[in-house]
Amino acid sequence: MTRRSRRFRTALTVLVAWSALTGAALVGAVPAGAASKTRSITPGVRYSTLDIRTARGVMHAHLLTVDLRDPRVGVDLLHPRAVAARATVSRLADAQGAVAGVNGDFFNVAETQHPGVEATGAAVGPAVANGRALKSAVPRGQRFGPALPPGAGTEEVLGVGTDRRARLDRLHLTGSVTTAAGRLPLGGLNQYALRQGSIGAYTSAWGSASRVRPTCGTDSHRGAPCSRDTFEVTVRGGRVVARAARPGRGPIPRGTTVLVGREAGAHRLRTLVRGRQIQVQHRLVAGSSGVPYRFAVGGFPLLRHGTALSGLDAATTAVRTAAGVADGGRRLLLLALDGSDARHGGLTLFELASVLRTLGATDGFNLDGGTSTTLVTRLPGAHRVTVRNHPSGGAERPVADGIGVFSRR
Numbered sequence: 001m002t003r004r005s006r007r008f009r010t011a012l013t014v015l016v017a018w019s020a021l022t023g024a025a026l027v028g029a030v031p032a033g034a035a036s037k038t039r040s041i042t043p044g045v046r047y048s049t050l051d052i053r054t055a056r057g058v059m060h061a062h063l064l065t066v067d068l069r070d071p072r073v074g075v076d077l078l079h080p081r082a083v084a085a086r087a088t089v090s091r092l093a094d095a096q097g098a099v100a101g102v103n104g105d106f107f108n109v110a111e112t113q114h115p116g117v118e119a120t121g122a123a124v125g126p127a128v129a130n131g132r133a134l135k136s137a138v139p140r141g142q143r144f145g146p147a148l149p150p151g152a153g154t155e156e157v158l159g160v161g162t163d164r165r166a167r168l169d170r171l172h173l174t175g176s177v178t179t180a181a182g183r184l185p186l187g188g189l190n191q192y193a194l195r196q197g198s199i200g201a202y203t204s205a206w207g208s209a210s211r212v213r214p215t216c217g218t219d220s221h222r223g224a225p226c227s228r229d230t231f232e233v234t235v236r237g238g239r240v241v242a243r244a245a246r247p248g249r250g251p252i253p254r255g256t257t258v259l260v261g262r263e264a265g266a267h268r269l270r271t272l273v274r275g276r277q278i279q280v281q282h283r284l285v286a287g288s289s290g291v292p293y294r295f296a297v298g299g300f301p302l303l304r305h306g307t308a309l310s311g312l313d314a315a316t317t318a319v320r321t322a323a324g325v326a327d328g329g330r331r332l333l334l335l336a337l338d339g340s341d342a343r344h345g346g347l348t349l350f351e352l353a354s355v356l357r358t359l360g361a362t363d364g365f366n367l368d369g370g371t372s373t374t375l376v377t378r379l380p381g382a383h384r385v386t387v388r389n390h391p392s393g394g395a396e397r398p399v400a401d402g403i404g405v406f407s408r409r
Contacts, residue, residue, distance in 0.1 A: 039379075042099050042407040044070030047377050047388070052337075052355055056317070056345050060338040062375045062388045063359070064100050064405060068164050069330045072409045075160045076295045077129035078104070078402035082207025083190045086121040086398035089374040093385045098404035100377040100385070102321050102334045105298035106145035106368045107400035108192040111213065113223035118210045118249075122192040123400040125154050125298015126171040126284055131162075133284045134205050135190035136173035137298065141220035142193035145300075145368065146318075146349070150311040152300045158323050158365040158403075159296035161289060165329030168301050168363050169289050175201065175282030177259060184268050188214065189282050195219055196227075197264035201280055204254045211247035215262040231266035233259045240276045243269075297403055299323075303364030308353035317345030319392045320352050320369040323403065324361025333361055334403060336375035339392025371397045 038048040044067040052059040066073060078092040078101050086107070093101045105123040124143045127134040137154035155170040175186030177199060187198025194200045194214045202211055216226035234242035236256045247260050257280045261269040272278065286293065301309060302322065324333035333356065337346055347355065349366060356364035371393030376385040387396060 038065075041377050041379065041405075042073070043409060044073035045100060045405055045407065047100065052347065054347065054351065059347060060340070061355075062336045062338065064102070064334040064375065064377070066332040066334065066405055067330070068160065068166060068332060072407055074406040074408060075166070075332060076404050076406060077127060077134075077297060078404040079127065079129055079134070079400070082209075083127070083135050083205055083400075084120040084122045084192070084207040084209035086400055088396040088398050089402050090376050090385050090387055090396060092402055093376050093378070093404060096404055097406065098378070098385070099407045100334075100405040101375075101402050102323075102336050103368055103372045103374045103399045104401040104403055106143065108213065109144060111216075114213070114216050114226055117213055117216055117226065120192040120209045120213050121398075121400055122190070122209075123298055126157050126173075126296055127298065127401060128157075128159065128171070128284065128293045128296035131292065131294045133189065133282075136171070136188060136284060138191050138193040139195050139219040142217050142222045146316065147313065148300050149302075149309045149349070152309070154298070155287070156300045156365075157293075157296040157298055158325075159293040160332070161291035161293050163291050165291075166325045166332045167289060167329050168304070168325065168365055169293075169296075170287035171284040171293070171296060172287060173282060174285050175280070178279040178281070179272065179276060181271070186280070186282055187265065193217055193222070194260065194262055194265070196262065199259055199261045199265040199269060201282055202252060202258040202260060204252045204256070206252060208249065208251040210249035211258065211260050212249075214260055215247060227262040229263050229266050231261050231269040233261075233269045233272050235259065235278050235280060238277055238279060240272050240274050240278055243272070243274060297367070297401060299365050299367045301364065302349060302353040302366050303356055303361060306357060306362045308350060308357070312348075312350040312353060314348050314350035317348055318369050319346040319373045321367040321373045321375075322352055322356060323365045323367060324356040324359060325363040325365075326360045331360070333359055334375065334405075335359070336373050336389050337369075338389045339371075339373060340390035368399065372399050374399075374402075
């Protein structure tokens with residue numbers, strides 16, 4: 001944490017205490033607005049620091065408050081121009097012109113269980129940038145990150161709709177591969193892992209990483225061996241232009257779709273001969289909102305309608321990044337713990353939900369944490385963002401995506 005950021009630490013202290021009956025409870029909390037010291041980043045965006053007191057010690061945290069009612073403020077996905085790629089939050093923010101941001105979803109960070117297979121760096125959950133669907137969710141058994149709370153899955157997102165309201169939702173892929181002989185279901189879009197027996201579509205948004213990883217593991221076991229029954233078909237101009245027995249690598253040109261199949265999906269793709277007319281369709285469908293999303297990022301829920309989800313982990317502590325939705329979706333809170341306090345263990349997921357509620361959130365969402373946790377801001381007149389927290393790994397970690405805050409003034 002810089003000396004500058006220390007000067008703006010708020011007097012707010014959040015007290016988190018343990019309870020033998022409930023696992024953890026929030027007690028003695030000062031109202032979120034009390035004696036607050038903040039700094040305006042741009043109209044509609046404020047940066048604050050705060051102290052979170054736990055039974056293990058004091059954790060420092062950094063908070064961005066984004067007023068989505070201000071038409072000069074926008075939120076969108078920070079991403080490195082390819083689903084299968086990574087970059088630091090500061091690099092992503094500077095490249096896209098964001099005034100602030102935090103890291104986003106969990107991602108395919110390593111492939112130690114599949115020697116010789118490239119880790120793609122792709123995110124776990126769905127992603128929408130500037131209204132465009134970039135990818136859908138991997139199977140639950142293939143995800144990276146802490147255990148999900150009961151009832152949660154990999155399709156969970158935090159998003160901002162065309163109505164400029166933030167909300168929690170689920171985004172489900174629906175799609176098909178249609179030929180004169182019939183229609184085949186599409187089981188994935190730019191994912192690092194495909195369901196067993198399915199077909200996935202890979203577009204120019206995927207990047208140049210190998211497409212072998214999507215055929216590894218099973219729906220329930222990420223480390224299971226890679227499938228030996230695979231097939232790949234390249235579609236351009238509405239026709240099959242190439243076929244291969246093994247998934248390839250390299251950039252995919254715009255207007256081209258590569259279909260990757262495993263097991264039953266591979267068998268279906270083998271029936272598509274070169275020159276065959278084919279149509280590939282896909283879209284992400286919202287589970288609860290009828291409003292299209294301009295931005296969405298994956299993670300998992302902590303808090304709904306002011307109540308922490310049942311079954312949240314109340315024992316495992318970690319440095320965390322999270323988002324909160326307040327004022328009916330008109331206010332977005334982006335919270336990052338400071339890695340310099342990792343000696344205190346960070347917060348449990350239950351405690352994190354309690355902190356978000358104390359700050360005024362009715363809904364809360366957990367993002368990637370640990371060495372990924374990063375919060376950046378660009379002060380008025382500056383040309384680059386500054387990292388405001390101490391990343392627990394000692395330096396910024398390249399991540400798959402993030403949440404960017406933009407100013408249109």
